[in-house]
Structure formats: structure tokens, C-alpha cells
Amino acid sequence: MPDFRKLGIGSIEALLILVIAVMVIGLSLSTSTFLTLPNLFDLLNQSSVNIIFAVGLLVVLIAGGIDISFAVGASVVQYLTALTVLRLGGGNWALGFIVSACFGFVLGSINATIIYRFRIVSIVVTIATFNVFFGGLMFLTGGVSIYDLPDWWTSRVSIINFNTAGGNANLALPVAVMVVMVIATWFLLRRTTTGRQLYAMGDNPEAARRVGVNIGAMHYIAFGWLGMMAGIAGLMQAHYVQEVVPNAFYGRELDVLAAVVLGGARLGGGRGTILGAILGILLTAITANGLNLLGISPYAFKMIIGAIILIAITLSSGGFAKLVGTRFTSQSVKAPS
Numbered sequence: 001m002p003d004f005r006k007l008g009i010g011s012i013e014a015l016l017i018l019v020i021a022v023m024v025i026g027l028s029l030s031t032s033t034f035l036t037l038p039n040l041f042d043l044l045n046q047s048s049v050n051i052i053f054a055v056g057l058l059v060v061l062i063a064g065g066i067d068i069s070f071a072v073g074a075s076v077v078q079y080l081t082a083l084t085v086l087r088l089g090g091g092n093w094a095l096g097f098i099v100s101a102c103f104g105f106v107l108g109s110i111n112a113t114i115i116y117r118f119r120i121v122s123i124v125v126t127i128a129t130f131n132v133f134f135g136g137l138m139f140l141t142g143g144v145s146i147y148d149l150p151d152w153w154t155s156r157v158s159i160i161n162f163n164t165a166g167g168n169a170n171l172a173l174p175v176a177v178m179v180v181m182v183i184a185t186w187f188l189l190r191r192t193t194t195g196r197q198l199y200a201m202g203d204n205p206e207a208a209r210r211v212g213v214n215i216g217a218m219h220y221i222a223f224g225w226l227g228m229m230a231g232i233a234g235l236m237q238a239h240y241v242q243e244v245v246p247n248a249f250y251g252r253e254l255d256v257l258a259a260v261v262l263g264g265a266r267l268g269g270g271r272g273t274i275l276g277a278i279l280g281i282l283l284t285a286i287t288a289n290g291l292n293l294l295g296i297s298p299y300a301f302k303m304i305i306g307a308i309i310l311i312a313i314t315l316s317s318g319g320f321a322k323l324v325g326t327r328f329t330s331q332s333v334k335a336p337s
Contacts, residue, residue: 009275012264016279023286031293036166039289044171045240047285048178049233053256054263054277055185056229061260062189063222064202064269065115065122069130070226071249071256073107074234076133078244081235082146090150100231107133108227112219130253137246146244153235154242174236181229186274188225198222202269258308259284 009017028035053070060067081100085091091099107129114125157173189195200208201218209215238244263280265272288301 010264010273013273013275013279016263016276016283020279020283020286023283023290027286027290027293031290033166034290034293037164037169038167041160041169041171043285043289044175047281048172048174049237049240050252050256050259050281050285051178051278052174052181052229052233052236053252054260054281055182055274056226056233057256057260058265058272058274058277059185059189059198059225060122060222061265061267062202062269062272063198063218064205065219065222066126066257066267067108067111067223067226068123068126068253068257069107069111069133070126070230071251071253072130072134072137073104073227074230074237075246075249076107076137077103077231078234078238078248079137079141079146079246081231082149082238082244085150085153086148090152092152096153096235097232100235101228102231104227104229104231104234105224106227108223108225108230109220111227112223115223116216116219134247134250141246143246145246147242149238149242149244153239156242157239172240174240177232177236181232182274182278185225185229189274194218194221199270202266202271204270254309255284255305256281258305262308 024035033039053074057067057070077100080103081096084099084103085095088095111122111126111129114120114129115122158170159173159176160169160171162169189198197208197213198218198221200211201213201215205215208218234249237248241248259280260272260277261267261280262283263273263276263278265277284301284305287304288298291298291301
């Protein structure tokens with residue numbers, strides 16, 4: 001039997017692959033449109049932005065933090081990037097990527113500064129900045145979308161595009177950018193000393209500090225990386241929908257968080273893989289797509305996301321482990337009598 005761990009596939013990843021395979025087979029038998037190239041390409045196009053979010057959030061979770069503000073931060077970056085490139089005469093893709101990544105890093109650094117300097121729990125800080133970012137954006141813009149974007153930003157770029165019996169199959173630019181961001185994050189986590197330090201800090205911050213890990217720098221790297229990923233994801237979203245909408249990402253943070261945790265990232269830090277995060281996003285995307293094709297209310301998807309987060313929090317806390325451990329201990333004590 002092959003050793004899947006050599007391929008980076010652990011027990012959680014293997015289980016997710018199995019569940020996805022079962023769902024794909026079930027949806028293929030129950031609907032006539034699921035297993036068609038147009039639908040699969042659309043599924044991948046729509047998932048690409050969430051996957052970029054996910055790999056950024058994974059870095060923060062591995063480092064032992066949590067960020068609720070990254071999605072609305074992406075909306076802020078969209079607006080700032082649009083205003084900046086328009087002020088500079090329109091720009092191009094290179095300028096767009098640089099500007100969005102820089103603005104995203106700044107927003108992430110704001111979270112890192114408050115969390116590290118003032119020793120405040122990351123979820124409390126990011127809930128606060130979530131409201132500051134979103135409220136400030138809506139107040140200053142009046143909730144008005146930007147449609148007059150540069151041609152390079154709105155001209156649809158296709159990687160693969162051809163007609164099939166089921167319609168037009170189009171794989172768009174966000175998928176290619178997603179692949180690059182996934183590779184970059186994998187390299188950061190698995191091929192650099194910084195990546196190993198992020199895992200160490202998430203697993204045991206005090207031990208990491210004692211062996212010389214710069215905890216402050218790790219906060220800026222983790223939250224700054226998520227900020228950059230959020231900024232680039234925002235750039236891709238605006239390209240795909242061809243407009244900048246201030247509330248486009250509102251509520252997206254919980255969907256991504258649930259998917260990443262479903263993929264094996266531990267809320268307490270120190271554990272998580274790129275493959276698991278991607279599989280978690282794909283599983284939630286397939287679930288949403290399948291419910292839509294089957295004509296089931298989208299509120300059912302929200303229930304599923306809520307249940308995933310609740311289960312993840314339960315399993316990540318010591319309470320569940322202690323409860324299970326206590327029961328097994330009490331049974332073993334009673335067994336001899």
C-alpha cells in the first residue's frame with residue numbers, strides 16, 4: 001500500500017479527498033450539469049479568490065493567531081488600488097499587483113502591531129478592525145461601486161477558453177494567480193527558516209522565544225502575508241467581476257475560516273497544510289455548487305459552515321480531549337473490578 005505521507009497527504013487530507021470524490025460521484029449522478037467542463041471551470045474560477053485568502057489565513061493560523069478582518073480588508077485594498085492607479089494614469093498589471101500587495105501588507109501590519117504591542121488576543125483585535133475597515137470604507141465611499149476601471153484591469157484574461165456541448169468553458173486569470181500564490185506560500189512555510197519558526201511559535205510561543213525566535217517579527221510576517229494575499233485576492237475579484245464593490249467580501253471571512261479549519265489547520269496554532277486548506281475550500285465550494293444545482297436553499301450552506309466552525313472550536317479546545325480522556329480513564333479504572 002503506498003505511503004501517502006511522502007506525498008504530503010496526511011489522514012485529514014486523505015479523508016477530504018475521499019469525501020470530495022464521493023460528493024463528485026453523487027452530484028454527477030443526481031445532476032446533469034455538475035460534471036461538465038463549463039461548471040467545473042466556473043467552480044475553479046470562483047474558488048480561486050477563496051484559495052488565495054485561505055493560504056494567507058493558513059499562515060496566521062499556523063502562527064497561533066486568527067484574523068476576521070482580511071475579507072473586508074481586501075475590499076479596502078480594492079478601493080485604494082483603484083484610486084491609486086487611476087491617479088497614476090491607469091497603470092498596468094505590474095503596478096496593480098505591487099500597489100494591492102503593499103496596501104494589504106499595511107492593513108495586516110496594523111493588526112500585527114496592535115496584537116503584539118498591546119498584547120491583545122488576535123480575534124478581539126481583528127473583530128475590531130473588521131468593523132473599523134468596513135465601517136470606514138462604507139462611510140467614506142457611501143457604498144458606491146467603482147465601474148470606471150483601467151482597461152487592463154477589466155479586460156477578461158483567459159488561460160483556457162473553448163466551446164463544449166454544455167457551453168463555453170473558460171479558465172480565467174485568477175486561477176493562474178492562485179497557483180502562484182499557493183506555490184509562494186508553500187515555499188514560505190516548507191522551504192524557509194521563517195516557515196519553521198511560524199510553526200514553532202504557533203505550537204509553543206514561549207519555547208520559540210527561548211530558542212531565539214523573534215516573536216514580533218513573526219507577527220508582522222504572518223499578518224502581513226495574509227494582508228498581501230487579501231490584497232491580491234481583491235485585485236483578482238475586481239478583475240473577474242469587472243467592478244469594485246465595497247461590500248463584495250462581507251461575510252466571506254467565515255466561509256474561508258471554516259474551510260481552512262476543515263482542512264486540518266488547528267485554531268490553537270502549530271498545525272496546518274497548504275493541501276488541506278485547498279481541499280477545504282474545494283469541499284465547501286462543491287457543497288455550495290451542489291446545493292445550488294439541486295435547488296436547495298443557500299441558507300443550508302450557512303448552517304453547514306456554522307456547524308464546521310462550532311465542531312472545529314470544540315475539537316481544538318482542551319475540553320473535548322479532556323472529556324474523552326476522562327471517560328476512557330474511568331472505564332479503564334472500572335474494568336479490573
